[in-house]
Amino acid sequence: MKEAFKEAMSRFAAGVTVVSARHGEERGMTATAFMSLSLEPPLVALGIAKKARLFPLLEASRAFAVSLLREGQEAIAAHFAGKPQEGVVLVEGAIPGALAVLRCRLEAIYPAGDHGLVVGRVEAVELGEPGPPLVYFARGYRRLVWPS
Numbered sequence: 001m002k003e004a005f006k007e008a009m010s011r012f013a014a015g016v017t018v019v020s021a022r023h024g025e026e027r028g029m030t031a032t033a034f035m036s037l038s039l040e041p042p043l044v045a046l047g048i049a050k051k052a053r054l055f056p057l058l059e060a061s062r063a064f065a066v067s068l069l070r071e072g073q074e075a076i077a078a079h080f081a082g083k084p085q086e087g088v089v090l091v092e093g094a095i096p097g098a099l100a101v102l103r104c105r106l107e108a109i110y111p112a113g114d115h116g117l118v119v120g121r122v123e124a125v126e127l128g129e130p131g132p133p134l135v136y137f138a139r140g141y142r143r144l145v146w147p148s
Contacts, residue, residue, distance in 0.1 A: 067095035
């Protein structure tokens, strides 16, 4: 069942984000389990493994940022997925050049198996230049046809 579930989920295209939090130290992690939850109030949700090093920082800081990655930021996604890359940094908790950055206050964390369902209230939105998103599908990054 576990392998079939993983295979089924690999067939679902997802945008790629970097979630970051700071509490004494700053950490980020790549996440595709992310969604818009509510417009009023503005809420987002993401799934984070309870064993992730970011999880206790999120709980302690009660705030986080979500950077929506653009096509071409694959090295950044790899870095925050545990494959260190040269020159990758967070600037004020966000990824430079991201499509958008959502700055959130932690609303709640709900138990969800080996993950926590993290709900954040969006307190600020920073829009980058429009462009194609970084998309993950079938265990790899894919390109969208982007209008000219």
